[in-house]
Amino acid sequence: MPESIPILKNPHLDAMENDYLYHININVVNSRSATDIERRFGDVKFVCLGGTKNRMFALAKYLRHILQLDNGEELVDISESGNRYAVYKVGPVLCCSHGVGMSTMSVLLHELLKLVRYAKCQDPVFIRLGTSGGVGVTPGTVVISKDGYNGYLRNEHEVAILGKRVVRPANFDEKLANDLLRHAKSHCGYDVIMGNTMAAECFYEGQGRLDGASCDYSEADKMAFLQQLYEKGVRNIEMEATMFSSLTKHVGVRAADVCVTLLNRLHGDQVNLTKEQKEDFEQRPFSVVGEYIKSSLCGN
Ligand SMILES: O=P(O)(O)O[C@@H]1C[C@H](O)[C@@H](CO)O1
Numbered sequence: 697m698p699e700s701i702p703i704l705k706n707p708h709l710d711a712m713e714n715d716y717l718y719h720i721n722i723n724v725v726n727s728r729s730a731t732d733i734e735r736r737f738g739d740v741k742f743v744c745l746g747g748t749k750n751r752m753f754a755l756a757k758y759l760r761h762i763l764q765l766d767n768g769e770e771l772v773d774i775s776e777s778g779n780r781y782a783v784y785k786v787g788p789v790l791c792c793s794h795g796v797g798m799s800t801m802s803v804l805l806h807e808l809l810k811l812v813r814y815a816k817c818q819d820p821v822f823i824r825l826g827t828s829g830g831v832g833v834t835p836g837t838v839v840i841s842k843d844g845y846n847g848y849l850r851n852e853h854e855v856a857i858l859g860k861r862v863v864r865p866a867n868f869d870e871k872l873a874n875d876l877l878r879h880a881k882s883h884c885g886y887d888v889i890m891g892n893t894m895a896a897e898c899f900y901e902g903q904g905r906l907d908g909a910s911c912d913y914s915e916a917d918k919m920a921f922l923q924q925l926y927e928k929g930v931r932n933i934e935m936e937a938t939m940f941s942s943l944t945k946h947v948g949v950r951a952a953d954v955c956v957t958l959l960n961r962l963h964g965d966q967v968n969l970t971k972e973q974k975e976d977f978e979q980r981p982f983s984v985v986g987e988y989i990k991s992s993l994c995g996n
């Protein structure tokens with residue numbers, strides 16, 4: 697497949713002289729030929745995303761090591777002055793924190809998608825490395841998402857635009873997901889599976905938990921809901937997959953969601969891991985995605 701530069705899906709961008717990517721504090725001057733942005737970011741091939749700044753710092757350190765790009769210099773958060781998100785650049789990879797949930801992630805995603813367009817990146821791939829609640833799987837299992845399901849158990853993302861309900865399909869790139877799975881199976885000593893992912897608007901009631909500040913349903917209702925999810929092939933629940941898959945698909949950029957499960961929701965609601973267990977689990981998506989990136993950069 698020939699490589700291509702992301703075009704996105706907004707004709708107004710072509711008419712803009714400059715574009716200030718406000719939340720990551722990157723100013724794109726003369727956006728039609730932004731040579732400075734091309735020089736700084738034109739080599740980016742992978743944009744990795746995850747909830748927290750610390751995790752993305754750890755990911756950047758890990759990638760720097762396995763890609764043999766550690767020059768001993770301090771890793772710099774290039775968006776620190778934006779006061780919202782953290783962005784680290786490790787050679788051709790950006791590692792970016794997106795916060796909790798679709799609304800915070802979508803702001804960052806719009807700006808990063810525009811960044812790779814202005815920088816003329818060749819066929820960049822966006823990958824979320826997250827945590828999630830498992831549905832019928834052993835904690836620690838890594839789920840590579842096939843399709844995203846929303847809180848109504850529909851394989852779509854719904855967004856209000858100009859007072860109207862706009863519904864877009866929520867599917868991840870099939871080939872990318874299969875490639876990630878194939879690579880993972882060849883080197884991971886833990887379970888890595890393909891499954892559908894439900895993205896909830898809320899960690900508590902939206903994910904059918906019994907331990908939120910409010911809950912108007914019974915344990916039997918919760919279990920029936922989780923069973924319904926399982927029957928739809930959903931193997932994990934997090935808070936970003938539908939927005940992430942639908943926006944990237946809509947603008948023609950390949951994306952994948954690789955999340956470790958911290959618990960099996962069929963057995964409870966509380967996340968009760970030790971610090972060491974959590975670190976071990978969070979490392980798993982690093983290894984799945986890191987090895988994939990390494991082999992892709994080597995042309996395998
Ligand atoms: O990448 P993270 O671990 O932030 O993803 C999940 C989904 C929510 O953002 C958050 C809820 O605890 O964790």
Ligand SMILES: O=c1cc[nH]c(=O)[nH]1
Nearest residue numbers: 827828829933934935
């Ligand atoms: O159960 C969980 C665990 C992590 N993240 C979620 O969104 N849900």
